[in-house]
Amino acid sequence: MKNASAWLLLLASGAAHGANPVTPTEIIEAARADEWRAVDPARTLLMTLAQGTVVIELAPRFAPRHVGNIQKLVSQGYFDGLTINRVQDNFVAQWGDPSAKRDIGLAKRTLAPEFTIGAQKDFQRLPDPDPFAPEVGFVDGFAAARDPKAGQTWLAHCYASVGVGRDNAADSGGGSELYAVIGHAPRQLDRNITLVGRVIAGMELLSALPRSLEPGGFFSDPAQGTRIQSIRRGDAKSVKLEALKTDSASFKALIEARRNRRDSWYLRPAGHVDLCNVPLPVRARKP
């Protein structure tokens, strides 16, 4: 009898899902078509590896000069044939030309840092406190933080964030070395290094790369790293993705479902979600 009741309950709950989605998966599936935005192919990069393709969504609002410079590098085929020469466990996968010998053509080798931008009217604030910033939330589809008193906003270092490697000087990077976060959010990097976007598809190809156990996760010989066949700018033919709008009702519901999980597996809701543990749903665009 106990089992039969549970089974009936499951059916009833299943029938009601359309009206009252509970789990993150249900909420994403129930989102209306107009709550999704097409990912702009012109704002993407495609990294082709033997294993498949990694798609990066760029954040020109936060780092216009670096994004422009990287697009120049990519248009010249700068990264083609280079390797992912650093894979540090629980930290980053990094690629480029560590010897800085490859011709950068019309691009610049270094740029002034783009660590913060001004106040953003469309900042969608998370209800929870954050230990690294006065306020956190989402801007333009990206996880971000802000200091209202200073009038500053910046991208947060989360899993899948993409940034610009640099040396000790703030202005020593330009985009000829890039990294993606493959571990626990290294938020201590916020405002210390320029972020330019995030991986929106194919992240599992970077996260599953063999780690280097050498200092800093650098391969002593970059040739040991995974070869990059090419990095190209995306176009309408190659990038057919859409992302859930971060200012949509479904995204708000998703945040709440992650703050307090109400599906039956959870016995004790956390009452909190880390900025970097809010999923940013992306799917193939429906034809």
Place this chain on the structure above:
Amino acid sequence: MKNASAWLLLLASGAAHGANPVTPTEIIEAARADEWRAVDPARTLLMTLAQGTVVIELAPRFAPRHVGNIQKLVSQGYFDGLTINRVQDNFVAQWGDPSAKRDIGLAKRTLAPEFTIGAQKDFQRLPDPDPFAPEVGFVDGFAAARDPKAGQTWLAHCYASVGVGRDNAADSGGGSELYAVIGHAPRQLDRNITLVGRVIAGMELLSALPRSLEPGGFFSDPAQGTRIQSIRRGDAKSVKLEALKTDSASFKALIEARRNRRDSWYLRPAGHVDLCNVPLPVRARKP
């Protein structure tokens, strides 16, 4: 001249490291021999994959019944030839027998949960607030959280934590399915599932496993997962590791160095460290 000065400064700073280590690496290297503890081989499990060996340190103080049951399963060769049948990106790698058909012998299939234990006198508190618990810190070498009012202490879900898979009921797990965290700390699982330890060596073998893109990261056919050659209890011959004591002065210095990075690369110290971003240093024992 500028370069020559920098070079002299570097030498001076190098000479002073022993006295005043600054970076996490320097602090770990400068730790005194008596600040390290030998990892007790009897409290370890060795998982052998084709790629190498993963060493798990068990936490019997937190989950004595589950640890005992897992040790029984392992002594019977329970996991040998099974697979890592779930690898969900930015979440967990999980192994065992999802069909629950394999004979568990003298072990138990399910146990009452061990989500929390009582107050611990040797709780070493982190100075920073935590969004998921009233206080966090370290107990017995493990990242932990506590609620002083409730008199409860529990292990925190961090990168490399190892836990016991369960179904919806709190008492539906027993150790015949285990998981390791391979992504951003899923702290919402704290007090919802029994943790039994952490990976202390070979984590990079689990984190680099190919992901499954099927729902929940489960391989629809468990045989697609990476084969486990064996899981055995460690012994003095196979486990020669030592871990930095979490109640040592060097560990305190390490925490402070992670809260506020003072090496020259960092331009803006964070003033905070996530519990799960404090490294728990482990090294090969010196002969």
